[in-house]
Amino acid sequence: MGHDQAQHGGKFAWSELDIFSAFVYGFGDLNCHQKHERSWVINENQMPVCTRDIGIFAGIFVGGLIFRKRGLNRWTIRDSIISVLPDEKVEPFYFNDRRFLLAFGGIALLLLPTALDGGIQAVSDYESTNIKRLITGFPMGVGVGLLFAGVFAANPKPFEFDAGRVILPANARLVPSVEPTDDKISEIATQTETDTTAGDSEE
Template identity: 50%
Template sequence: MPEQLSRPRRVGIWTSRVLAVLLASMFLVPLGLPSDSVPPLSGRANAIDYAASEGRWGWGNQNHNHGSFGHNQLDHGTFVYTDLGPYAALIYLLADINCHQKAERSWEIRGNQMPVCVRDIGILAGALLMSVIFTFRGRNRWLVRDTALSVLPDRWLEPIYRTNMRTKVCLGLAALAILPIGFDGGIQMLTSYESTNSLRLLTGAFFGAGICLYFLAGMSARPSEHGHDPSMVDLPAGLSFRRPLSGHQEE
């Protein structure tokens, strides 16, 4: 009978599979379409802009030269992804809902604009990399915080646990994920500064890795797997949790 995989490993494997399919699709779909069949786009995030040639679902195919979002799509040619095959249409629909799809912030393959911008490619790539790391290194250590930290080598964690700096380190990791994309995107939105695609890719990767790490930790941290006994959790430096008389766990 095959050995049962740990919960963190199962969560990591399934998350990796989903992200790998999504990331690969962002490249394979424009690669598989006829050349120059997806013109330069410019829509809105969190909205459907290119599902139709006109009307409510065809906002992107109208003239929006006057605003900060959109452009005159007629100058580039209309695009309706519902006219594509089911797989390509689904990928461009998911992208349309989540990404502004600005042409100047996106890559092209065979003259076809990719479904999402470069920053979103970075987010997917960073999340995929983190899910692979978590698959092999993640451990259920009772709390979300400690489960997230388990991806780091124990020799790095030993002084952190001995001095009980876990929360501060977690906040530092969160800042590392959020601040670069926040500064790069925020300054770009509020000033005339224009980022580069290389920087968008990098900041997106940090953000994607951070968000994915805490998602994976949240899905994997389960006290029930330790019999609801905190002393059974394997911590670095031979330390363990203990339950005080009040009934709350602490180290």
């Protein structure tokens, strides 16, 4: 550790490290290119991930904290993600039913700095700097953190699977994508009654 291993260290041996360090660097091996020129060296040790990944992981942590502080379970992923924003600010999106655009469009905007910085670097002679990688990686991490938090938080079970119990901004309500008609309800009731009668006859 502590130098450009491709030039000076040869193959890296996890067995030379303690269990904790081996796990951390093993995680880095699986998730990052670990290029020396794109990584920080602290206390003569190259970090297990590059500076962009440090920004991303820091952003994921902050995104999780934001959701823990302000986020709510609102049944759907999109509404749960939006819950981190003040209700009065998002009411227009509920009036116009543009919640999907707000939730996932907002996350896409947070990913944009990394996409531009990394994408331009990949297809041109442009070379980013470690500070730029850190700064552009952070908002991406926040977006990923909010997305994961929304995915894990969205759960209909606490509402007893009754969408009408969900409280949304602008007094909006969740409704089933397909509402049963009166004829369909009658058909279901008749079928249930028939099945019950048949069961009684068999007894």
